[in-house]
Amino acid sequence: MSLTEKDSQYLWHPYTQHKTSQTPIAITRAEGALLWDENNKQYIDAIASWWVNPFGHSNKFIADAIYKQLTTLEHVLFGGFTHEPAVKIAERLMEILPKNQQKIFFSDNGSTAVEVAIKAALQYFFNKNKKRTTIIAFENAFHGDTFAAMAASGISFYTQAFQGMFIDVVRIPVPVKGQEQTSFDALENAIKNNNCAGFIFEPLVQGAAGMVMYEPEALSKLIGICKENKVLTIADEVMTGFGKTGKTFAMDYVSEEPDMICLSKALTGGTIPMAITTFTQDIFDAFYDDDINKALFHGHTFTANPTGCAAALASIDLLQTKEMQQNIERINASHLNFQKKIEKHPKVITARTLGVIFAVEIKSDSEESYYGSMRNKLYNFFIEKGVVLRPVGNIVYILPPYIMTDEQLQKVYTTIEEAIEMV
Numbered sequence: 001m002s003l004t005e006k007d008s009q010y011l012w013h014p015y016t017q018h019k020t021s022q023t024p025i026a027i028t029r030a031e032g033a034l035l036w037d038e039n040n041k042q043y044i045d046a047i048a049s050w051w052v053n054p055f056g057h058s059n060k061f062i063a064d065a066i067y068k069q070l071t072t073l074e075h076v077l078f079g080g081f082t083h084e085p086a087v088k089i090a091e092r093l094m095e096i097l098p099k100n101q102q103k104i105f106f107s108d109n110g111s112t113a114v115e116v117a118i119k120a121a122l123q124y125f126f127n128k129n130k131k132r133t134t135i136i137a138f139e140n141a142f143h144g145d146t147f148a149a150m151a152a153s154g155i156s157f158y159t160q161a162f163q164g165m166f167i168d169v170v171r172i173p174v175p176v177k178g179q180e181q182t183s184f185d186a187l188e189n190a191i192k193n194n195n196c197a198g199f200i201f202e203p204l205v206q207g208a209a210g211m212v213m214y215e216p217e218a219l220s221k222l223i224g225i226c227k228e229n230k231v232l233t234i235a236d237e238v239m240t241g242f243g244k245t246g247k248t249f250a251m252d253y254v255s256e257e258p259d260m261i262c263l264s265k266a267l268t269g270g271t272i273p274m275a276i277t278t279f280t281q282d283i284f285d286a287f288y289d290d291d292i293n294k295a296l297f298h299g300h301t302f303t304a305n306p307t308g309c310a311a312a313l314a315s316i317d318l319l320q321t322k323e324m325q326q327n328i329e330r331i332n333a334s335h336l337n338f339q340k341k342i343e344k345h346p347k348v349i350t351a352r353t354l355g356v357i358f359a360v361e362i363k364s365d366s367e368e369s370y371y372g373s374m375r376n377k378l379y380n381f382f383i384e385k386g387v388v389l390r391p392v393g394n395i396v397y398i399l400p401p402y403i404m405t406d407e408q409l410q411k412v413y414t415t416i417e418e419a420i421e422m423v
Contacts, residue, residue, distance in 0.1 A: 002026065003038050025383070030057030033404040035388065044387050046412045048401045051207070051239050053270030055318050056403040062269045062314045069310035078106065078303040085309030092316050093278065096248050098257040102281040105296070106274070106304040110238035111144025113262035113275035114200070116298055117234045118148040118167070120260065120279065121198030124232060124286045127294045132197035134168040136190050136231070141171075142208035143200060143236055152200050155208060157370065170194055174206060175218035187222055191229045198259075199226050200234040203250035204354065207239040210395035211359035213352050216253040223256035232283070233258040238275075242266040243319055243328050243402065246355030259283060269315035274308035327402040331356045334406065335398070338413045347420050359397040362420055378419055387415045 001009075003026035013024060026038040033056060035043040048054055055062065069085065076083055090104050105120075107113055118135060125132035135152055142158075143149040150159050151166035159166075170190045175183035190196060203219060206212040226233050235258040240250035244266070247253060251261065260283065264275035287296050302308070318324055335358040342360055343351040349361040364374055375391045382389040389396060389412070396416055400409065 003028075022380075032056040032058075033401045033408055042386055043383075044404075044408050044412060045401065046387055046389050046404075047397070047399050048266075049270060049388075050265075051244070051399050052265045054243060054266045054402045055269045055315065055324070056401050057270070059269060059271075059318075061318060062271055062311055065310045065314035066271060066307055069307045073306045075302065075305050075307065077301075079299065083304070083306050083309075085306045085313065086304040089276075089309045089312050089316075092313060093263075093276070096316070097261065097278060098249075098251055100257045100259075100280050101261060101278040103279045103284045105277045105279065105298075106300075107277065107298075108300050108302060109144075109273050109275050110236075110262065110264035111146040111149045112300065113238060113264050113277045114143045114149040114152065114234075114236055115146045116277040116296075117236075117260045117262055118152065118198065118200065119298060120277070120283060120287075120296060121232045121234065122167075123296065124283055125197050127286045127289070132195045134170055134190075134194040134196045136187065136194075136196055136199040137169055137171055138174045138201055138206065139171045140174070140206060140209040140212070141200070141202060142206070143202075144238075155370070168194070170196070174209075174212060174214055175222065176212065176214050180215075180218045180221070183218065184221055184225065187225050191225070191231055196229075196231045198232040198234055199223075200236055203235050203237060203240055204245060204253060205240055205250065205357060208392065210361070210392040211352065211357055211397045211399075213354055213359075216255070219254050220256045223254070223258065227256070232260065234260045234262065236262045238262050238264045242315070243324070244355050244357055244399065246328060246332055248319070267315065268308055268311035269318065271311045272305065272308040273302075274305060274312060324402055328356055330406070331400060331402065331404065331409065334409050342413075342417065342420075345417075345420060347423070356402065357397065357399050359395055360416065360420075362394045362396065362423060364394045364423075374423060377423060381419050381422055382415060385415045385418070387412055389416075 004023050027035050028038050029036050033045050035045050105116055107116055137152040139154050141154045143152045151169050172186035173179055173183045223233050235251050237249050241263050259280050261278045268274050287294055332355055335353040339351045339353050347363050349363055351360040370393050374394050378391045
């Protein structure tokens with residue numbers, strides 16, 4: 001039996017309706033920006049395998065760091081214990097995060113990083129004997145699939161089976177160009193009419209919504225409104241963190257600093273699952289008490305896994321090299337050139353770029369659903385051409401590994417142009 005045949009016998013895939021979906025592609029090896037399947041067909045990984053792999057597949061530098069850690073201390077419980085890799089990654093993050101961040105809490109993935117932040121926001125006020133039970137989030141947000149993260153997310157077909165079971169969430173419009181004041185007013189009304197504990201947002205780019213982008217000044221204004229009303233702010237940098245927007249963090253563009261930051265995906269360079277939630281000292285102090293019940297009772301078996309910490313340290317080392325920073329600038333310049341070319345196409349509604357993120361919205365005769373016919377037609381076309389892209393409805397985005405070559409990028413662009421003509 002082939003890998004795909006064995007897969008169909010045993011495995012249940014994410015975001016998949018198995019009755020109608022196509023057989024998954026069995027990948028047997030990868031290097032740099034390339035993947036190979038069991039038939040030795042080559043694919044360009046133009047989305048860094050769901051945004052986690054900025055430094056290329058089978059990266060030897062990260063692999064060596066992982067191997068060295070595995071032969072020293074592969075794992076130890078983090079309840080009542082600590083270790084050097086955890087301390088080192090904390091020190092490194094404090095050097096590059098917004099200056100108000102003082103404490104880090106480990107978990108396993110982006111959803112759990114968000115879960116920790118939302119729980120901390122709610123318990124922060126509980127510990128202060130204040131009733132704050134509502135979270136504010138953007139429309140069409142996506143923050144993950146655990147319960148609080150899912151509640152804060154706004155893509156309804158992901159969550160419709162669980163309506164009525166969530167924490168209280170009120171949504172406000174994204175402050176895209178021309179809609180900033182509407183967003184500001186909605187936030188002020190949300191705070192006025194609800195007992196709001198926190199405001200969670202994807203800074204500058206809404207990933208799963210189709211790379212919807214908005215300006216740093218608008219986000220600064222929203223955070224300022226929250227600070228005036230003592231509402232905690234949570235920057236979900238799971239997708240945007242570690243260079244994707246052109247700076248280390250999307251919040252580096254923003255003048256106001258958040259109270260919490262959620263990190264995962266590229267944190268370990270696409271190798272070992274790990275996540276981090278960071279906090280201000282003020283939030284930590286609300287849990288620091290003689291009363292044990294005021295502690296943050298949240299944890300994971302693999303919290304602060306030493307091997308994951310070693311991978312994260314190696315990833316930050318790579319990100320900060322001159323070569324990687326130049327790669328980010330190179331890809332951004334290439335995207336901007338392609339944007340100028342493609343946005344004039346009669347079948348294109350709009351195109352947008354930030355850092356290594358590029359998105360193009362294609363005209364459609366009907367309203368396109370997230371997994372609608374146009375999306376499926378585009379996806380299948382890209383796979384046939386040997387390019388891994390996952391359109392969001394009628395929006396095609398690129399979020400490549402930083403090591404992708406100019407030749408590989410050009411093939412991705414050409415394939416997108418062909419796809420636009422095809423639809």
